Amino acid sequence: xxxxxxxxxxxxxxxxxxxEGHLLGIEGLNPLExxxxxxxxxxxxxxNRQVDKKLDILKGRTQINLFYENSTxxxxxxxxxxxxMGADVINxxxxxxxxxxxxxxxxxxxxxxxxxxxxxxVRHDQSGAVNLLAQKVDGAVxxxxxxxxxxPTQALLDALTxxxxxxxxxxxxxxxxxxxxxxxxxxSNIHLLNIMGAQVRLIGPPTLVPKSxxxxxxxxxxxxxxxxxxxxxxxxxRLQMERMQGSYVPSTNEYFHFWGLDYEKLSAAKPDAMIxxxxxxxxxxxxxxxxxxxxxxxxIREQVEMGVAVRMACLEVLCAQRQAx
Amino acid sequence: MSSLPNSGLKAFVNARLMDPASDLDVAGGLIVKDGKIxxxxxxxxxxxxxxxxxxxxxxxxxxxxxxxxxxAYLGEPGQEQKETMATASQAAAAGGITTIAAMASTDPCIxxxxxxxxxxxxxxxxxxxxxxxxxxxxxxxxxxxxTEMGMLAEAGAVAFSDGxxxxxxxxxxxxxxxxxxxxxxLVIQHPEEPSMAASGAMNAGEMSTRLGIPGVPSxxxxxxxxxxxxxxxxxxxxxxxxxISTKASIDVIRQAKDKGxxxxxxxxxxxxxxxxxxxxxxxxxxxVSPPLRSEEDRLAVVAGLADGAIDCIVSDHxxxxxxxxxxxxxxxxxxxxxxxxxxxxxxxxxxxxxxPLMRLLDALTxxxxxxxxxxxxxxxxxxxxxxxLINLDMPWRITESMFLSRSxxxxxxxxxxxxxxxxxxxxxxxxxxLSET
Numbered sequence: 001x002x003x004x005x006x007x008x009x010x011x012x013x014x015x016x017x018x019x020e021g022h023l024l025g026i027e028g029l030n031p032l033e034x035x036x037x038x039x040x041x042x043x044x045x046x047x048n049r050q051v052d053k054k055l056d057i058l059k060g061r062t063q064i065n066l067f068y069e070n071s072t073x074x075x076x077x078x079x080x081x082x083x084x085m086g087a088d089v090i091n092x093x094x095x096x097x098x099x100x101x102x103x104x105x106x107x108x109x110x111x112x113x114x115x116x117x118x119x120x121x122v123r124h125d126q127s128g129a130v131n132l133l134a135q136k137v138d139g140a141v142x143x144x145x146x147x148x149x150x151x152p153t154q155a156l157l158d159a160l161t162x163x164x165x166x167x168x169x170x171x172x173x174x175x176x177x178x179x180x181x182x183x184x185x186x187x188s189n190i191h192l193l194n195i196m197g198a199q200v201r202l203i204g205p206p207t208l209v210p211k212s213x214x215x216x217x218x219x220x221x222x223x224x225x226x227x228x229x230x231x232x233x234x235x236x237x238r239l240q241m242e243r244m245q246g247s248y249v250p251s252t253n254e255y256f257h258f259w260g261l262d263y264e265k266l267s268a269a270k271p272d273a274m275i276x277x278x279x280x281x282x283x284x285x286x287x288x289x290x291x292x293x294x295x296x297x298x299x300i301r302e303q304v305e306m307g308v309a310v311r312m313a314c315l316e317v318l319c320a321q322r323q324a325x
Numbered sequence: 326m327s328s329l330p331n332s333g334l335k336a337f338v339n340a341r342l343m344d345p346a347s348d349l350d351v352a353g354g355l356i357v358k359d360g361k362i363x364x365x366x367x368x369x370x371x372x373x374x375x376x377x378x379x380x381x382x383x384x385x386x387x388x389x390x391x392x393x394x395x396x397a398y399l400g401e402p403g404q405e406q407k408e409t410m411a412t413a414s415q416a417a418a419a420g421g422i423t424t425i426a427a428m429a430s431t432d433p434c435i436x437x438x439x440x441x442x443x444x445x446x447x448x449x450x451x452x453x454x455x456x457x458x459x460x461x462x463x464x465x466x467x468x469x470x471x472t473e474m475g476m477l478a479e480a481g482a483v484a485f486s487d488g489x490x491x492x493x494x495x496x497x498x499x500x501x502x503x504x505x506x507x508x509x510x511l512v513i514q515h516p517e518e519p520s521m522a523a524s525g526a527m528n529a530g531e532m533s534t535r536l537g538i539p540g541v542p543s544x545x546x547x548x549x550x551x552x553x554x555x556x557x558x559x560x561x562x563x564x565x566x567x568x569i570s571t572k573a574s575i576d577v578i579r580q581a582k583d584k585g586x587x588x589x590x591x592x593x594x595x596x597x598x599x600x601x602x603x604x605x606x607x608x609x610x611x612x613v614s615p616p617l618r619s620e621e622d623r624l625a626v627v628a629g630l631a632d633g634a635i636d637c638i639v640s641d642h643x644x645x646x647x648x649x650x651x652x653x654x655x656x657x658x659x660x661x662x663x664x665x666x667x668x669x670x671x672x673x674x675x676x677x678x679x680x681p682l683m684r685l686l687d688a689l690t691x692x693x694x695x696x697x698x699x700x701x702x703x704x705x706x707x708x709x710x711x712x713x714l715i716n717l718d719m720p721w722r723i724t725e726s727m728f729l730s731r732s733x734x735x736x737x738x739x740x741x742x743x744x745x746x747x748x749x750x751x752x753x754x755x756x757x758x759l760s761e762t
Contacts, residue, residue, distance in 0.1 A: 206506045213560070222507040247470065247500065254473040258507075 008135045021322040022134050025150035025313055026191040034195060040313035041306070045164075048084070048308055055314055058087040061118040064209050065091045066108075067144065068124040073279060073304060074153075075145055075268065078121045081311035091287070105129060106136055113137040118322070119315060122146075127184075140318040142311075148182045151206055154278055155188035157310040161303050165274055170197035174212065175221075175228055175269070177203040177259060178237030178286050179248075181210060184276045186237055190218065203227035204259055207248040224259050228268040236261055236277045236287050252285045262288040266297075274299050333359050335711070335753055336374035340383035342367070342485035344390060344702035345687035346694075355388060357710040360752035365704045381610060381748075383714055390702050391454075391687050391711035391749060394692040395591060395612025396513075396567055396590060397642035398488070398733070399425065399456065401447055402440075403432030408644040408731045414452035416729040418757035420665040421746030422640075423711035424455040424701055426693075429466075430488025436461040436472045436576045441480040453756045454749075455711065457697065462501050462512055468493050471501050478508050483697040486513035486567065489614050489643075489659060493519040495552055502562025507737035509563060511696060514553055516566040516574060517615055526655040528601045528616045536607065538654055542617050547573035554581045557588060565696060566590040568641050570615045571626030579634040589696050590634075594663055594670040595736055597626040603736065609650045609657035611736045613641070630688060632679045637696065640667045640690040644732030661736045668715070669742035671703060675717070676743050682717075714748040721745060 006164055017024050026034075047053065063082040067075055075091060081091040094100060094110075099108055105124075112120065117139045122130045127147030134141040145151040163169055174193050180186045180202050193200045194217070201219040202209050214220050221227030230235060239255060249255045256262075260277065275291060275298045283289045292298055337359040339484060339602035342353045342365060354369035355362060356378070374380045394417065400408030410427075417425055427444055429435035435444060439564040441458045447455035474485060492498045503510050522541045527533050529540025543689060549565050554577060557564045569590045583589045596611055600623045603611045603656065611617055628744045629635035643660020651659050673687065694702025701709045723740045725733050749757035 047701070206503045206560075207500050248504075250471050250473040250504075254476050258475050276686075 008173070017044040018321060019315070019325070021318055021325065022317060023152055024131055024141065024143045025151045026155050026188045026195070027150065029195065033197055034156070034159070034192060037156055037310070037313050038163060040317060041156070041310040042159050044309035044312045045306065047231045048305070053084045054086065055084060056086040058082070058085040058319055061087040061319060062116065062214060063087045063089045063121065063140045063315070064112055064117045065089065065121045065144070066112065066123070067092070068094045068122075068129070070165070071123055071144070072122065073307070076309050077304070077307040078142075078144060081308050081315055082119070084308070085312050085315050087315065096170050105133060109133045109136045109163060113139070118319060132172070140322055142282075142314060142318065145184050147184065148187070149184050150188045151184040153307070153311055153314060154185050155192040157303055157306040158189055158235065158276060158278070159192055160310055161276065161299050162304045164306075165299060166232060166241065169193065172232040173201065173230065174198040174229040174233040174235060175201045175203055176235045176237065177224065177227070179206055179239050179243060180213065180237070181208045182240065182243070183237050189235060190216065194313065201227050201231065205249055205255075208243070224265050225268045228265060230272055232259060234269055234273055234275050236275065238278065238280065238288050239282060256285055260284070260286055260288060261291050263291060267290060273297070276300065276303055278303070328618050334375060334378035335381060335710075336370055336378040337381045337383055337388055338370045339385060340388035340714070341385060342704060343387050343683065343686060344704035346390070346691040347721075348567060348683070348703065349554075349704065352682065355704065355712070356415070357753040360710055360754075362704060362706055362710050364396055364706055365647070377446055384748065387715040387717055389713055389715060390690040390704055391707075391713045391751065392421045392668060392689040393424045393636055393699065393702050394422045394640045394642070394667065395426045395484075395697060396593075396639035396692040397425045398428045398430065398644065398660070400644060401431065402443065406731070407646050409451065410456060411451040411453075412729060412731040413644070414454045414456065416662070416664040417454045418751070419729055419751045421713035421715065422454060422664055422667045423713065423749060423751050424457060425664075426457050426459050426483060426697055426698060428488050429459045429461045429486060430490065434461050434466050434488070435459065435482070436464050436466070438473065438476050438480045440683050441477055441482050445481055446537075454751050455701070456697070457481070457483045459513070461485065462487050462492055463497060466490050466604050467496055468595055471497070471504055473504055474501075474510055475508055478510055483509040483699070484513055484565070484696065487515065488697050489515050491515045491517045491519045491522075491549060495556065498630065499554060499556045499560060502556050502564065503560040504717065505562050506560060509564055511563045513565045513567050514549065514615075516546050516549045516553070516569060517541070518545040518548045518632055521548065525611060525616070527604055529603060529744065530619055532601045532604060534561070535635050536604065536654075543571040543573065543618060543622065544673070546571045546615055547577060550574040551577055554586065554588065555587050562585065563587045566597065568593045568615060568639065569635065570596045570618045570626065571622045575625050575629040575634050580636065589636040589639035589692075590628060591639045592626045592635045593639055594667045595641070595661060597623060597630065598670045599623070599736060600672065604654075607654040608736075609652065609654055610661055610734045612654060612657050612659055613643070613661055613736070614659035624684075627674060631684060636688065636692040638667060638671055638685070640664050644730050644731070645734045646732055650734050660728045661734055662728065663735075664730060665728060666735060666737050668698065670724065672717065672744040673742070695747045710750060710753040712750040713746050715744060716747045717744045717746070719743070719745055
């Protein structure tokens with residue numbers, strides 16, 4: 001084996017952040033780029049169902065997962081994706097690290113950068129923190145979720161899930177329900193669905209779905225039955241507990257009564273409407289248990305499966321991009 | 326009353342019909358069937374009432390929609406020694422009021438669905454006029470967390486208010502107004518900057534200086550109204566400033582309406598009938614919140630009523646027993662009873678030609694009905710037969726012995742009056758008849 005890494009597919013020409021070798025958000029990507037990432041990911045879905053999942057496409061590359069916020073599924077998903085692609089993966093959790101000792105974000109970035117990682121997957125509780133970090137490191141940065149800003153791989157895995165079930169994204173009507181104001185998942189999905197030609201409706205209480213979203217060209221509904229009318233996809237969002245005690249929403253009881261997804265409200269949607277949730281779910285708060293567990297309607301577990309394939313594709317495409325440039 | 330063969334039918338004949346909702350002021354008649362108005366027309370029954378109908382001869386008096394009082398404290402639950410729905414509703418009926426919006430500042434306060442249902446049940450079982458519940462904006466009226474406004478509205482709350490306690494935190498008010506837009510609910514503010522008003526017991530001015538009583542500056546009101554109007558502009562929430570009392574706040578509300586903001590306000594009868602001089606020798610029955618203001622402010626309230634800047638007239642009925650009022654002025658409870666005096670005090674403005682009669686009735690019928698989303702407050706086929714027959718000119722004197730409320734803390738005892746309700750009808754049934762008292 002030579003020291004030079006294996007040549008990779010040359011990705012599509014691009015003028016966006018992908019060209020700079022980062023995936024910081026969906027905003028600014030074009031339909032070709034998104035389609036390319038989804039096509040790549042599609043190829044890994046079947047691969048991941050095999051017994052031997054190990055590839056050597058990213059052999060020799062180093063991937064650091066830097067998580068400033070707790071995460072189970074996203075971190076595990078990125079870790080598995082990196083390992084299956086053949087990269088060496090380490091996880092850095094903030095708990096017990098020097099960050100807790102007061103190191104600044106940029107100092108941490110410079111320190112890690114000195115170790116020559118090829119890929120940094122970063123999650124941070126502050127919007128924009130991942131963009132800031134990306135300016136300071138040489139490797140590829142993937143946004144694993146920053147504050148209330150973006151969570152691009154979640155939107156891509158949602159898109160892959162939809163595309164596999166419905167055949168296309170274009171022309172679908174998608175309702176995103178819940179705490180839109182604070183959701184990075186919602187923002188990334190809004191961008192992606194807009195770019196790919198789907199109609200997006202936002203549903204939730206006025207305190208969590210402010211009218212300002214209408215300026216992004218979206219329909220805003222506070223009445224869930226009206227909002228769900230004839231939609232193809234229902235995306236539920238997690239409601240953070242601390243928002244439910246009278247500040248944004250008076251109680252979980254009232255929230256579920258008006259905005260929790262149950263069969264009664266779901267009946268307004270198309271008969272074959274698909275239900276999605278990025279997890280983790282609050283059963284009985286934003287979604288009724290029987291709806292969440294409905295194997296004919298709910299794609300919630302499929303979303304998790306698609307997550308690994310999508311992240312494998314993102315790792316591959318970013319590394320290829322860096323190698324090409 | 327005799328029971329006739331066609332006894333569901335009642336004909337009000339020989340009336341001066343006056344209905345602000347349809348801008349009607351005409352001699353005519355009105356027919357009631359099954360508790361609803363079935364027909365109203367000029368000249369109706371000129372050639373005799375329908376056969377079998379019970380006929381009520383109005384003798385040319387004014388027949389108007391029953392009055393709607395958007396702000397009254399009814400004592401239940403928790404302060405039954407001061408007032409009950411039964412006694413308050415009798416007082417209301419005697420005052421020509423057919424619907425009361427019950428304030429939510431009871432004990433416990435109305436901040437849960439079960440309590441809204443309690444009010445509705447108690448009203449059905451004990452009140453002789455309609456009582457519609459309001460609910461709190463914040464839990465426990467603490468001004469911190471919003472209540473389950475959606476479910477409270479589904480249970481029947483017609484509006485949201487923390488009673489005589491202002492929602493102090495702008496962030497909480499912002500959330501409440503924003504949240505309320507989900508169902509187009511009405512948020513009612515007690516417009517008083519709480520820290521400015523905290524230590525005051527009457528209007529700050531020469532009178533309070535003379536009496537040595539800590540004052541509530543009048544700007545405490547306009548500060549709160551101005552703050553809230555910014556939040557209304559931001560959120561689009563439907564907002565009502567209750568019992569406004571100063572020229573400055575009336576002016577800013579007038580401007581907000583010109584801008585098209587969803588804003589309404591009301592005035593309590595004592596704020597257009599009295600000024601701070603009524604405090605006199607520390608008369609605690611004149612201690613109200615917001616306090617009685619200067620003569621300039623009082624005249625501004627009258628002008629605001631006349632031009633419609635002030636939408637509604639309310640009683641702000643606040644019954645208190647002697648234990649709460651026989652105290653040094655600053656320690657006495659705020660509030661005065663008002664259900665039986667709203668109408669005669671409003672009619673004073675008609676007799677003095679300061680406010681047109683149609684506008685006064687509008688402020689007592691159509692305007693509060695619209696604000697609270699009620700189907701009453703108008704003389705129209707299909708509307709509830711809630712009516713009041715008013716003798717506009719009858720001279721009389723307000724006396725303690727006539728008060729039907731359990732508490733007698735009126736600021737208007739011994740005041741001469743001109744005009745009063747002589748018959749009050751709720752859902753077609755007479756609940757008050759002066760000739761029988």
